[in-house]
Amino acid sequence: MHQDHSQMPSEAEWASALFDDECDLTDEQLKSLTRDPSVAARYAEFAMISDALHPGGSQQVSSGFQLRVMDAIAREPIHFLPAHQREVRQRRRLVSALAAGVGAVGFVSAAYFVALPGLESFDAPVAMQSPVQNPSLAGVQTVRVQSPWQDPQARKFIDAHGPTVVKMRLESEQP
Amino acid sequence: MRSSLYRHCMLLIGLVMPLCGFAQDRPGPDDLSLLRAVNQAASSTSFVGVFSHQQTQGVYTARLYHAVAADGPTVRLESLDGPAREIIRSSDGVRAYLPDRREIRVTPHRPLRPDFPMLFLGDGRELLRHYRVKVKGGYRVAGLETDLIELVPNDALRWRVRCWVERNRKLLLKQQLLDADGSIREEYVFSEIRLGPVSERLVRSRFEGQTGWTQSLSPMRKVTPPAASADLTGGFVLTAALANADGSLRQWVLSDGLATVSLFAERRPPAMADGGFSQHGSLSMVTRQRGDFTVTALGEVPLQAATALAETFPAAWLQQSP
Numbered sequence: 308m309h310q311d312h313s314q315m316p317s318e319a320e321w322a323s324a325l326f327d328d329e330c331d332l333t334d335e336q337l338k339s340l341t342r343d344p345s346v347a348a349r350y351a352e353f354a355m356i357s358d359a360l361h362p363g364g365s366q367q368v369s370s371g372f373q374l375r376v377m378d379a380i381a382r383e384p385i386h387f388l389p390a391h392q393r394e395v396r397q398r399r400r401l402v403s404a405l406a407a408g409v410g411a412v413g414f415v416s417a418a419y420f421v422a423l424p425g426l427e428s429f430d431a432p433v434a435m436q437s438p439v440q441n442p443s444l445a446g447v448q449t450v451r452v453q454s455p456w457q458d459p460q461a462r463k464f465i466d467a468h469g470p471t472v473v474k475m476r477l478e479s480e481q482p
Numbered sequence: 483m484r485s486s487l488y489r490h491c492m493l494l495i496g497l498v499m500p501l502c503g504f505a506q507d508r509p510g511p512d513d514l515s516l517l518r519a520v521n522q523a524a525s526s527t528s529f530v531g532v533f534s535h536q537q538t539q540g541v542y543t544a545r546l547y548h549a550v551a552a553d554g555p556t557v558r559l560e561s562l563d564g565p566a567r568e569i570i571r572s573s574d575g576v577r578a579y580l581p582d583r584r585e586i587r588v589t590p591h592r593p594l595r596p597d598f599p600m601l602f603l604g605d606g607r608e609l610l611r612h613y614r615v616k617v618k619g620g621y622r623v624a625g626l627e628t629d630l631i632e633l634v635p636n637d638a639l640r641w642r643v644r645c646w647v648e649r650n651r652k653l654l655l656k657q658q659l660l661d662a663d664g665s666i667r668e669e670y671v672f673s674e675i676r677l678g679p680v681s682e683r684l685v686r687s688r689f690e691g692q693t694g695w696t697q698s699l700s701p702m703r704k705v706t707p708p709a710a711s712a713d714l715t716g717g718f719v720l721t722a723a724l725a726n727a728d729g730s731l732r733q734w735v736l737s738d739g740l741a742t743v744s745l746f747a748e749r750r751p752p753a754m755a756d757g758g759f760s761q762h763g764s765l766s767m768v769t770r771q772r773g774d775f776t777v778t779a780l781g782e783v784p785l786q787a788a789t790a791l792a793e794t795f796p797a798a799w800l801q802q803s804p
Contacts, residue, residue: 458760461760461780464744464746464767464780465765468733468742468744468780470593471571471593471597472542472544472597472670473537475559479561
């Protein structure tokens with residue numbers, strides 16, 4: 308996807324393109340885009356939908372794009388984790404297309420489909436965290452998306468923030 | 483004649499419709515009374531109940547003993563899943579009993595935020611600046627008939643909240659946080675509850691009096707809040723300020739009357755800074771480097787709100803010594 312200022316894509320389109328590794332952006336443009344909370348939120352929704360369809364949490368990342376992202380990370384810790392698993396790509400595109408909502412109705416339906424049954428799927432991590440902290444990235448092959456509950460520093464903050472039942476859960480559910 | 487009747491009808495509709503809209507949009511005394519009744523029920527009703535909480539991995543279940551005395555309620559929270567844990571909460575603070583470590587963790591101040599089934603802290607007026615109230619009939623929860631109170635946010639900086647309250651007492655039995663798409667981000671719900679007196683011994687820890695336990699104090703202590711007020715993003719207001727012993731970690735607790743966000747600040751060189759954002763269920767966390775400080779906003783709000791608060795939090799407060 309090329310950046311065309313005369314007809315700027317929506318945050319859903321940007322997020323969809325990022326998710327599908329279809330962005331043709333400079334590192335500066337990529338950094339700028341990933342700082343946009345609305346794009347981030349929409350990307351998180353795609354990740355949640357994708358994770359619900361493909362449980363396991365690990366996603367293979369194309370090495371070329373990942374190296375670019377890693378290079379950007381070295382100078383800027385805010386970024387996205389692109390998903391690029393060939394065998395599931397077509398299905399992911401379908402989900403992205405729904406979520407990008409070329410019809411809003413399509414997206415809402417997808418969100419309900421994924422999020423409501425049994426409340427289990429809102430469990431799906433939608434985190435985008437600096438993989439600089441993640442040793443599994445050393446091999447530049449696998450990125451494991453983490454929730455704040457798995458990060459020691461974040462757990463310290465969550466414990467201070469509360470509420471009481473969450474403090475209790477933190478004590479019970481060690482990463 | 484027909485034309486005149488038509489004009490009168492249109493005039494009447496024109497007069498009445500705005501009034502209907504006005505009545506719905508403007509928080510009335512009934513909304514405030516209702517919300518206060520929910521909180522009043524949570525603080526004045528004795529009960530024993532089992533509730534579940536879901537925000538992240540799986541469902542967590544706990545038993546809640548809630549005894550009301552002259553000096554306020556005392557609560558014992560007992561984990562039913564995983565390792566045995568107990569938390570005793572009273573006006574004196576919070577004591578967490580960790581039997582596998584034989585450790586008691588003490589937080590020597592009142593909780594900084596409401597705990598289910600308390601809905602909010604404060605008098606409710608702040609809440610009504612940011613949410614509209616809708617009431618309708620609810621379904622049975624834990625065997626009790628309910629009314630459903632929906633708190634609909636006025637902007638995208640907070641979650642929508644659904645509250646099922648027991649029809650007569652208004653005790654909160656089930657609470658959901660939902661995003662704009664209607665997906666549930668967090669849920670508390672009683673699966674069973676017995677309303678009525680609770681013996682004082684039931685709100686004492688069963689580990690109390692055992693020897694060989696160590697006691698540790700929470701590292702975060704309340705400190706004097708900043709003297710200068712500030713307009714914070716989304717109309718959030720400062721409700722408490724805390725710091726650890728050497729002041730290297732500070733926390734500001736912000737609230738919009740319902741949602742709570744904590745802002746944490748640590749002095750760190752920019753080169754060492756971690757950054758990023760994450761979201762899990764209703765919980766958003768955003769980290770930004772602000773000069774010499776790493777600022778983290780954490781709270782049950784959408785990412786947009788956490789991002790905006792992390793980026794616009796007053797620099798003067800960061801610079802001020804705890």
